[in-house]
Amino acid sequence: MNHISIGTIARTACLALALTNQILSAAGKPVLPIQDDQLEALVTTGLTVAASLAAWWKNNSFTAPAIRADAALKAARSK
Numbered sequence: 001m002n003h004i005s006i007g008t009i010a011r012t013a014c015l016a017l018a019l020t021n022q023i024l025s026a027a028g029k030p031v032l033p034i035q036d037d038q039l040e041a042l043v044t045t046g047l048t049v050a051a052s053l054a055a056w057w058k059n060n061s062f063t064a065p066a067i068r069a070d071a072a073l074k075a076a077r078s079k
Contacts, residue, residue, distance in 0.1 A: 018051035
């Protein structure tokens with residue numbers, strides 16, 4: 001049975017939160033309760049950039065073939 005890793009789920013959730021926050025902030029409805037508009041823009045942009053880079057850099061395997069390939073790679077590396 002194939003399982004999506006906790007890391008993949010966490011990175012995807014962080015990216016979804018950052019993107020949602022960025023979209024809501026752009027629409028004038030900030031999720032983060034920060035009074036200063038410039039600070040809010042910096043924080044939300046920083047979250048979006050960090051989550052995007054983490055999601056882009058790390059291998060996120062969602063499909064069964066990708067999860068099996070990750071397991072095969074891990075087994076090959078451990079030999």
